[in-house]
Amino acid sequence: MTIRKSTAMIAAITMLAVGACAKKAPDTLPPAPEGTGTDPGAGTGTGVIPGSQEDFLASVGLEGDRVFFDYDQYNVDAQDQATLQSQAQWLQRNPAVRVTLEGHADERGTRDYNIALGERRANAAKNYLASLGIDPSRINVISYGKERPAELGSTEAAYAKNRRAVTVVIGQ
Amino acid sequence: MLLRPISLSLALLLTTAPVFAQTAPTPPAVTPTTTPRETIEGTLSQERTVIGIPPLATASVQTVAGLRTDSLGRQIAEVIAADLERSGLYEPIGPNGVPAITRAEVQAPRFAEWQTRGAENVVHGFVDAGSNGSLIVGCYLYDTALGSELVRKGFEIQPADWRRAAHKCADAIYSRLSGEAPFFDSRVAYIAESGPKGNRIKRLAIMDSDGGNHRFITNGQALAISPRFSPDYKKIVYVSYLNNRVRVFIYDVASGSQKLVTESSNATFAPRWSPDGTQILYSMAVNGNTDIYRISANGGTPVRLTNTPGIDVGGSFSPDGRKIVFESDRSGGQQIYTMNIDGSNQQRISFGGGRAATPEWSPRGDLIAFTRMGGGEFRIGVMTPSGGGVRMLTNSWQDEAPTWSPNGRVIQFFRTTRGREGKSSLWQVDLTGVNLRRLPTPQDGSDPSWGPVLP
Secondary structure (H helix, E strand, O other): OHHHHHHHHHHHHOOOOOOOOOOOOOOOOOOOOOOOOOOOOOOOOOOOOOOOHHHHHHHHOOOOOEEEOOOOOOOOOHHHHHHHHHHHHHHHHOOOOEEEEEEEOOOOOOHHHHHHHHHHHHHHHHHHHHHOOOOHHHEEEEEEEOOOOOOOOOOHHHHHHHOEEEEEEEEO | OOHHHHHHHHHHHHHOOOOOHHHOOOOOOOOOOOOOOOOOOOOHHHOOEEEEOOOOEOOOOOEEOOEEHHHHHHHHHHHHHHHHHHOOOEEEEOOOOOOOOOOHHHHOOOHHHHHHOOOOEEEEEEEEEOOOOOEEEEEEEEEOOOOEEEEEEEEEEOHHHHHHHHHHHHHHHHHHHHOOOOOOOOEEEEEEEEOOHHHOEEEEEEEEOOOOOOEEOOOOOOOEEEEEEOOOOOEEEEEEOHHHOOEEEEEEOOOOOEEEOOOOOOEEEEEEEOOOOOEEEEEEEEOOEEEEEEEEOOEEEEEEOOOOOOOEEEEEEOOOOOEEEEEEOOOOOOEEEEEEOOOOOOEEOOOOOOEEEEEEEOOOOOOEEEEEEEOOEEEEEEEOOOOOOOEEOOOOOEEEEEEEOOOOOEEEEEEEOOOOOOOEEEEEEEOOOOOOEEOOOOOEEEEEEEOOOOO
């Protein structure tokens, strides 16, 4: 009976801890983004809510929501900088939006170390966004270590896709 | 809730006299004919001692709490036989396929018949109804060649705890024959896994050392990893992704409630208990830099133990509580270090090829188990606390996160298979590197944590 009590309690207060792509639709429409309104991904009539995860993905393009790292590394290279600059532009157009930076590692590290490594990667990306003028208080960081691979294979190509920091819109 | 009354009654009986003390003569001092196998290097699995284990007898068949004493006699014998077989040192005969014994035979075995079956030793026992709905379980170990009694144990138990009586009997037999400390009557906390590799459901779960009495603790909605039983089994410290944060919780097994080990906006993970259960080690990432902290299990102000720009993570206390072994990448890659519990005297102890991670100090204090990473593979190894005598015990694609049996003779770990369908499962291997076995779990498993022998 203690088991049942505890699981029920946890069920009641737990949010899904899984969704790299989880997005919450706002209850009411957020205000229109300030600025010039030239966000190419937020075209009117497409049903995309400005400032939403969908809007973000449309703006930054394919894999523009993530930067990739070398094995056991966490430095932001030139390609990562271009990706993060694109993210920063969208964040500046949507100043009320908050994001989570999810740090990940490939499966070739031990569990605890990989959580620490994911923290390093997510913070490296966060720090670069901050250097571009994004208020760091808008950016949460969480590390999933090797718990949530994007690619499931055990190949170098899969590992390269899994060593990543992903920016996810969490709301306004 | 289940454990407490049992352990009390067991402790009571163990600290007083066996319940059947007056029903049998004092056993003579006899040297067992089986040779204790204590050497590290050897061929344990090839010279197993044959032990006859017929079903435990009963004075009269009675039903207690829905359990028949004769059925329980067979089930207890099955658990004893399975425990002894799993140790790799013994080859049980029975309880299936051997004749049942009478209640009178328990203390007067037919030694000649057991010798004919090839048994060097024989285990006899009984299950009788006790008072107030309890059961009395007794077990005896005999040497068939000498016709002498080697050990006896008796317990008054609640019927639901019959497995513990079986493990206690197996422990007494194992200890008497091997000269090693007992380990069967102990528990394991681990993470039960299910679902696709990219979105695994990971639940905190607990079970007996043989997989019995399995119980899920969390429902899997929040990712759970790296559990550790407190030394008294009353609490489990683990990491939960509850509310999309990485934090160390202390789960109270009896009440089902849990609390944070420390309040922080930073990620906390990789928790470990001190041997006396009063302190907890954890790792905390601050702006991407991870260090190791120690805090009272009751809360309070944490003490920061490491202070390097690298990742310092994990940690395991020496059994005397005076030192901590941990991992750090301050040298460029993961290696193993020791320090005093105040953080002083940090010294690297792992050298040689590859990286070394997840150190766990043996309960005997003489060895440290760890994960060796190299050539794209993880293997389980041991070394001395000064880093010498490195021996690798497993050889697979990914074997990770060793945890010691209470007597420091067996190491559990988890093994992951490669590829898109890769899964994890729990395994154990003898300190000699032989007797590799997979543990039965209802789902896939990872992150095992083996606790001490129950009182």
